[in-house]
Amino acid sequence: MAEPTPVVAVRGGGQGNSARRRARAAQVLFLAPAVVYIVLFFGYPAVKNMTMSVQDYTTRAFITGEAPWIGLDNYADVVSSSIFSKAVLNTVLFTAGSIVGQFVIGMLLALFFRRRFPLNAVMRSLLLLPWLVPLIVSGTVWRWILDQDGGVLNQTLRGLGLVEANPGWLTSPSLALVAVVVVNIWIGIPFNTTILYGGLQEIPKEVHEAAALDGAGRWREFWAITWPLLRPVVTVALVLGVVYTLKVIDIILALTDGGPANASQTIATQSYQLSFQQFQFGQGAALSNLLIVVSLVFAGIYLWLNRRAVDE
Amino acid sequence: MKTRRAWRDTAVGILLLAVMLFPLYWIVNVSLQRGASAAGTDWFPTDPDLSGYRTALREQGGHLVTSLLIGVGSALFSVLVAAPAAYVLAQFRSRWITAVLFAVLISQMVPGIVVANALYTAYEDLGLLDSVPGLILADSTAGIPFAILVIRAFMMGLPRAVVEAARIDGAGHFRTFVSVVLPMSVNAVVTAALFAFLFAWGDFLFALTLTTTGQVHPVTLGLYQYIGSYVADWSTVMATAVLSSIPAVLLLAVAQRYVAAGATAGAVK
Numbered sequence: 001m002a003e004p005t006p007v008v009a010v011r012g013g014g015q016g017n018s019a020r021r022r023a024r025a026a027q028v029l030f031l032a033p034a035v036v037y038i039v040l041f042f043g044y045p046a047v048k049n050m051t052m053s054v055q056d057y058t059t060r061a062f063i064t065g066e067a068p069w070i071g072l073d074n075y076a077d078v079v080s081s082s083i084f085s086k087a088v089l090n091t092v093l094f095t096a097g098s099i100v101g102q103f104v105i106g107m108l109l110a111l112f113f114r115r116r117f118p119l120n121a122v123m124r125s126l127l128l129l130p131w132l133v134p135l136i137v138s139g140t141v142w143r144w145i146l147d148q149d150g151g152v153l154n155q156t157l158r159g160l161g162l163v164e165a166n167p168g169w170l171t172s173p174s175l176a177l178v179a180v181v182v183v184n185i186w187i188g189i190p191f192n193t194t195i196l197y198g199g200l201q202e203i204p205k206e207v208h209e210a211a212a213l214d215g216a217g218r219w220r221e222f223w224a225i226t227w228p229l230l231r232p233v234v235t236v237a238l239v240l241g242v243v244y245t246l247k248v249i250d251i252i253l254a255l256t257d258g259g260p261a262n263a264s265q266t267i268a269t270q271s272y273q274l275s276f277q278q279f280q281f282g283q284g285a286a287l288s289n290l291l292i293v294v295s296l297v298f299a300g301i302y303l304w305l306n307r308r309a310v311d312e
Numbered sequence: 313m314k315t316r317r318a319w320r321d322t323a324v325g326i327l328l329l330a331v332m333l334f335p336l337y338w339i340v341n342v343s344l345q346r347g348a349s350a351a352g353t354d355w356f357p358t359d360p361d362l363s364g365y366r367t368a369l370r371e372q373g374g375h376l377v378t379s380l381l382i383g384v385g386s387a388l389f390s391v392l393v394a395a396p397a398a399y400v401l402a403q404f405r406s407r408w409i410t411a412v413l414f415a416v417l418i419s420q421m422v423p424g425i426v427v428a429n430a431l432y433t434a435y436e437d438l439g440l441l442d443s444v445p446g447l448i449l450a451d452s453t454a455g456i457p458f459a460i461l462v463i464r465a466f467m468m469g470l471p472r473a474v475v476e477a478a479r480i481d482g483a484g485h486f487r488t489f490v491s492v493v494l495p496m497s498v499n500a501v502v503t504a505a506l507f508a509f510l511f512a513w514g515d516f517l518f519a520l521t522l523t524t525t526g527q528v529h530p531v532t533l534g535l536y537q538y539i540g541s542y543v544a545d546w547s548t549v550m551a552t553a554v555l556s557s558i559p560a561v562l563l564l565a566v567a568q569r570y571v572a573a574g575a576t577a578g579a580v581k
Contacts, residue, residue: 022484026484026485026486029396030396030400030485031396031400031401033392033397034393034394034397034460035397035415037452038456041431041449041450042415042418042422042427042453045422045430045431048429048433052429052430057433062433109328112324112325113325115321117319117322119322120325123326123329125571126329126333126564128571129560129561129564130335132560132564132571133336133556134557134560136535136536136556137339137535137557140549141335141336141339141342141550142335144546144549144550145335145338152338243421246423247423247425249424249425249517253516254536272425272428272521275425275428276428276432276520288425292422292426295421295422295423296418298421299417299418303414303417303418
């Protein structure tokens with residue numbers, strides 16, 4: 001990620017001001033479409049979300065064109081709702097569970113793929129498939145795999161005599177969140193493996209050879225050498241993982257729709273349901289603003305850690 | 313000795329891969345079994361049957377075309393917006409340019425539901441709900457920041473001498489970009505376009521929130537509606553899932569080595 005940056009000096013000096021001004025004008029023109037897009041499709045929504053969250057923004061607002069200012073009522077409604085604390089807890093559990101699972105398995109796979117063996121490269125690219133297929137496709141197949149009566153998981157567990165009654169992976173309030181986390185781990189493994197494998201490849205081979213000569217065992221070698229050298233990549237993988245996991249909606253909607261009885265409802269899915277199923281756009285906006293705040297904290301960490309790559 | 317260990321690793325790898333890819337195998341397997349339903353599914357499609365695909369194409373064919381239009385549109389639009397910006401972000405330095413780069417990084421972190429929430433009301437006013445252009449624009453929220461970062465990462469590695477030489481020859485900035493920088497960056501641009509296509513093709517949230525009448529109906533929405541009610545015929549659902557996964561498989565087959573590079577350079581989704 002952090003490659004050496006060739007900086008092409010803007011021709012100045014002898015050529016005087018007009019060349020520099022032309023260069024500046026060209027830069028502005030080249031950046032303009034991207035900047036306009038970012039302002040309209042990220043800046044505007046962020047600001048609009050703020051204003052909606054302090055307005056009584058319901059379907060009536062679309063008809064009358066008026067959304068009266070109601071201060072912090074939306075926030076009060078959202079926070080005092082019985083679902084809120086559940087959604088917060090679920091979001092924390094969903095994010096933490098997903099990240100830990102994806103990261104640990106991704107790291108083990110990355111370490112495994114460091115070895116040289118036939119078909120290594122082919123397998124690594126095939127491993128990317130779960131990450132590339134549409135999320136709704138993954139959600140669909142897992143829904144059938146985990147289906148209480150017809151799903152292949154229960155079919156197998158029953159065949160092996162491991163369960164008597166079929167567990168309702170997606171329909172029982174005590175299992176739904178676990179199931180959703182497992183599926184999200186499955187989706188996140190390829191990304192973690194790829195990014196960590198890339199990081200591992202950057203570590204010079206000689207370092208490991210030296211460690212082997214010193215007689216360090218694999219376990220010690222990992223913690224004493226690999227892990228410290230890999231830390232920048234690890235941080236990026238973890239922080240990005242958190243930011244992306246916080247906003248997951250597709251998978252949960254496809255698997256459980258947040259249910260049963262809100263057992264797998266997160267802040268993101270609850271915000272979707274408030275806005276687009278109950279048409280309480282103001283409340284939905286208030287809730288998703290909380291999501292933005294949390295994301296921004298992590299985004300700040302990410303940028304701070306990445307500052308060298310940006311500044312150079 | 314050494315080769316034996318290597319082959320043992322290969323065997324372990326195949327096993328791991330089999331576990332990881334099992335759900336994808338299951339999609340194909342179920343799609344080929346007639347009327348797969350609650351009775352339980354065979355492990356192998358011993359008596360393959362294509363009726364699931366026939367139904368899927370009949371019911372979802374139009375939706376696949378819609379998704380294709382949106383995907384191609386978003387890929388072109390993303391690259392068109394991203395490539396010039398990436399060039400400036402890679403080759404020049406100033407406080408403003410750094411600020412734009414920050415904005416790009418931050419934009420990747422804005423939750424889709426926030427964008428959907430605000431765009432719904434704006435689209436309602438602008439008449440962009442239930443329209444292909446509306447979805448192309450919204451879906452590019454994934455494609456554009458990603459494309460900027462991927463193309464920029466590549467352009468930072470361009471030999472500076474070549475770019476400078478073009479300019480000293482008297483080529484303007486626009487010509488240097490079009491006839492020198494872009495041809496040298498084809499790989500990065502293609503990678504970015506393929507990913508932007510894939511993001512738009514797989515988009516579900518905007519399809520769900522920015523359509524109301526069903527006039528414009530991407531295939532992801534078709535799948536969601538299948539599983540939203542009791543599913544009597546899983547083979548049709550899975551056949552649709554297979555058809556929806558074709559672009560991902562093609563991308564991996566055609567652009568294998570760029571995919572991993574793209575994942576590390578921009579990393580969204």
